[in-house]
Amino acid sequence: MTSASALFQGQTPLAVRMRPTSLDEVAGQGHLLRPGSPLVTLAGADSSASGSAVSVILWGPPGTGKTTLAQAIARSSGRRFVELSAITAGVKDVREVMQEALTQRDLYGQSTILFLDEIHRFTKAQQDALLPGVENGWVVLIAATTENPSFSVISPLLSRSLLLTLRPLGDDDLGALVDRAVTDPRGLDDRVVLSDDARSSLVRLASGDARRALTALEAAASVAADHATSGADDEDADEDDADADDPRPVITGDHISQAVDRALLRYDRQGDEHYDVISAFIKSIRGSDADAAIHYLARMIEAGEDPRFIARRLVVSAAEDIGLADPQALQIAVAAADAVAFIGMPEGRIPLAEATVYLATTAKSNAAYTAINAAIADVRAGGFGRVPVHLRDAHYAGAKRLGHGKGYKYAHDSDIGIVTQQYLPDELRGKRYYQPTSHGAERDVSARLEKIRRILDGG
Numbered sequence: 001m002t003s004a005s006a007l008f009q010g011q012t013p014l015a016v017r018m019r020p021t022s023l024d025e026v027a028g029q030g031h032l033l034r035p036g037s038p039l040v041t042l043a044g045a046d047s048s049a050s051g052s053a054v055s056v057i058l059w060g061p062p063g064t065g066k067t068t069l070a071q072a073i074a075r076s077s078g079r080r081f082v083e084l085s086a087i088t089a090g091v092k093d094v095r096e097v098m099q100e101a102l103t104q105r106d107l108y109g110q111s112t113i114l115f116l117d118e119i120h121r122f123t124k125a126q127q128d129a130l131l132p133g134v135e136n137g138w139v140v141l142i143a144a145t146t147e148n149p150s151f152s153v154i155s156p157l158l159s160r161s162l163l164l165t166l167r168p169l170g171d172d173d174l175g176a177l178v179d180r181a182v183t184d185p186r187g188l189d190d191r192v193v194l195s196d197d198a199r200s201s202l203v204r205l206a207s208g209d210a211r212r213a214l215t216a217l218e219a220a221a222s223v224a225a226d227h228a229t230s231g232a233d234d235e236d237a238d239e240d241d242a243d244a245d246d247p248r249p250v251i252t253g254d255h256i257s258q259a260v261d262r263a264l265l266r267y268d269r270q271g272d273e274h275y276d277v278i279s280a281f282i283k284s285i286r287g288s289d290a291d292a293a294i295h296y297l298a299r300m301i302e303a304g305e306d307p308r309f310i311a312r313r314l315v316v317s318a319a320e321d322i323g324l325a326d327p328q329a330l331q332i333a334v335a336a337a338d339a340v341a342f343i344g345m346p347e348g349r350i351p352l353a354e355a356t357v358y359l360a361t362t363a364k365s366n367a368a369y370t371a372i373n374a375a376i377a378d379v380r381a382g383g384f385g386r387v388p389v390h391l392r393d394a395h396y397a398g399a400k401r402l403g404h405g406k407g408y409k410y411a412h413d414s415d416i417g418i419v420t421q422q423y424l425p426d427e428l429r430g431k432r433y434y435q436p437t438s439h440g441a442e443r444d445v446s447a448r449l450e451k452i453r454r455i456l457d458g459g
Contacts, residue, residue, distance in 0.1 A: 014218035015211045017186045018177075023072050026065055027210060028173040029166055038162055039069060042140070043076035053111070055134050055141035057119070057149050057158070060166025063209030066144035069166075070115040079140065080104060080112040086121035091129045098133040105138060112139045119143040120152035127154045134160050168208025177210055178202050178217055192221045193246065197253035205260055217251075219259035224249040274305075278313060281356075286321045290360035297349075297356050307348050311337035314355050325365035325440035332358050363440025371434040378428070385425030420458040430457075 020026050023033055023043050032039050042053050058066040074081035082097050101112035119127070133139045134157065141161065145152060149163055169177070181187035182194050198220065206213035228249035277296050284292035300310055311333075318333035336355035340348035378384065394405030409419040424431055436446035 013215070014181060014187055015214040018181050018184065018214060019068050020072050022076055023069070026068060026072060027177045028169040029065055029069070032069075032164055032166070039073065039164070043073040053140045055139075055143075055161040057143045057145065057153060057161045057163050058166055059145050059147075059149055059163060061168055061208065062146060063206075063211035063213075064166040064168060065210065066166060067115065067117065070113065070142040070144070073142065074113045074115075077113075080110050081115065082112055082139075083115045083117070086116060086118040086126070089116075089126075091126050094126065094129040094133075098129075098138055101133060101138045111137075114139040114141050116141065116143045118145065120145045120147040120149075124154055127157055131156055131160070169206070169210055170208075171203050174203045174206050174208070174210065174213050175199060178213055181214055181217060188217075188221055191248060192224060193248050193250045195250055195252050198251045198256050201253050201256040205256070216256065216260045220251050220255040221249070223255045223259050224251045227255070277303075278309075281310075282313060282317055282321075285317050285356065285360045286364065288360055288364065290357050293356050293360045294353060297352060301345075301349050301352075307340045307345055307352060308337070310352055311340050311355075314352070314359065317359055320369040321364055321366055322359060322362060323365045323368040323442070324445050325363035325437065325442040327441060329359055329362055363442070365437045365439050365442045367434060367436050367442065375433045378431075383428065385427035388422055388425065390421075391423065416455070418452055418455045420455060423456070 023040065026033065034040070038054065038056060042056070058069060060066060070083075071081065073079075080101075082101070084093060084097065097112075097114055101114070104110045104112055114133070116122075116130075130141060134141050143153070143161070149158060178194065178199060182192065183190045194217075202213050202216055202220075205216055277299055281293060281296035281300065284296060297310065301307070314333040315330070315337055318329040322329040333355050336351040339351035343351075389403050390405060390407040390409075392399070392404040394400055394408075399405065409421050411417055411419050411421075413419070422429060434449070436442045436449060438446060
C-alpha cells in the first residue's frame, strides 16, 4: 500500500510543481489569452527585439495565475526572467536589476522580464526607481497586485503599462486543474483516485483560487494515503469511487474535510475584497435582501473582520438608508453595536445578525441623508445668507439696540405649537431640503410636515 511519506516526502508543494510552463497550460483567464492579445504577443515576441514589448500590471485575487503568467511568458519568449518581491526588495535591488538588464541588452541582445510581485507594497520612491528601466525598454515589467492599482501604483508607472484584470477561476477551470494535478507526472502521477464528491468539495472550497485547490488536494491525498496504509477506510470505502481491486488510495469528501477545516475565504482586510464585501453587505440591506445581507455578514465574520467595523456600518446604514421611515432602526443598530462591545465574539454575531435582518426588512428612506447633503452643498457653494434679525441672539449687552430678536414669535405661545414665521435666511426662503417619502413611518411625517410648512408660510 502506498504510504503518505512515499507520496510526498521531499517534494516541493503541488501548486509549485503544477505551475504551467506555457500559456496553453494556463487555466482560466481566456479573456486575456485570445490570439493577438498583449500577453500572447508578449509570449511570442522575439527575445532579441528589446523594447518592442509593453510592460503590464496584472491585477487580480490570489491564486488566479499572476506569477504563472509571468513565468510562462518568459519561458515562451526566451527572455531572461528575473523575479523580485516587493516585500523584500528595495531600491538598490531594483537598480541592480535595471543595470544588469541594460548590460544584457547591449552586450548580448537579450531582453529581460522583471516580475515584481505585490507591487502595491512598494513605496512611491521604490516605484519611481522602476521608471527609467520601463520607459527606456531595459526591462519588460510584469507587476502583480491584489489591490486596485489606481490607488496603489504611481500614475507615471500606470501610464507606461497595460493594466490587465485577472478573474477568479470558474468551476470548470478549477475542475480541469484538479484533474490534471491528479494524473500529471509533475503532480500526484495517478497514484491516488479522486472521488466525485471530493472533486466537488475542492472546487467549492477553492472559491476561484487555483493555489488553494491544489494545496487542499495535496493535503487530502496525504490523509487518504495515511488512512489507506492504516486500513482505516477499508470498511467505509465507496465502491462507486474506485474499483475494489485498485490499490490506490481514494480521496473522499471526508478526507477533504479532515485536511481543510473550513474554506479560507478570499478576503484581505486591507485590500479590495474588504471593500467589495462591505459594499455588497450595505447594498443588500438597502435593497431589502436579508438573505444576501446575512451571507456577506457571515463572510466578514468568518474572515475575522473587526465586529466593531461591521457594527459602525450598520449604524450608518440605519441613518442613511432607513432614516425616519423607521426611527427604531437606528436604535436597534446602536444597540447591536453596544452589545458587540459588551459581549464580544463569537456571541456578538447574534446581535449583528438581528440588526442586519431588521434593517434589511424594514421600510427605507434616504430623505434625511439627501437633505443634509443638499444643505451642505449649498453652504459650500456660498448659498447661505445672514441669520434673520428676529432669530439672532438677543441676550448679550447691546443686542437689542441692534434689533436682534425683535419680532420673534415664541412657538409655545401658539395653541398648536407652530407660528407663521421665517426661519431660513432671505436668500434661501422657500428652500426645501427634506423631502419625506411615503414609506413606513415617514408617510405620517410627510403628512404632518406638509401642514407645518403651510402654517410657517402663512398659507
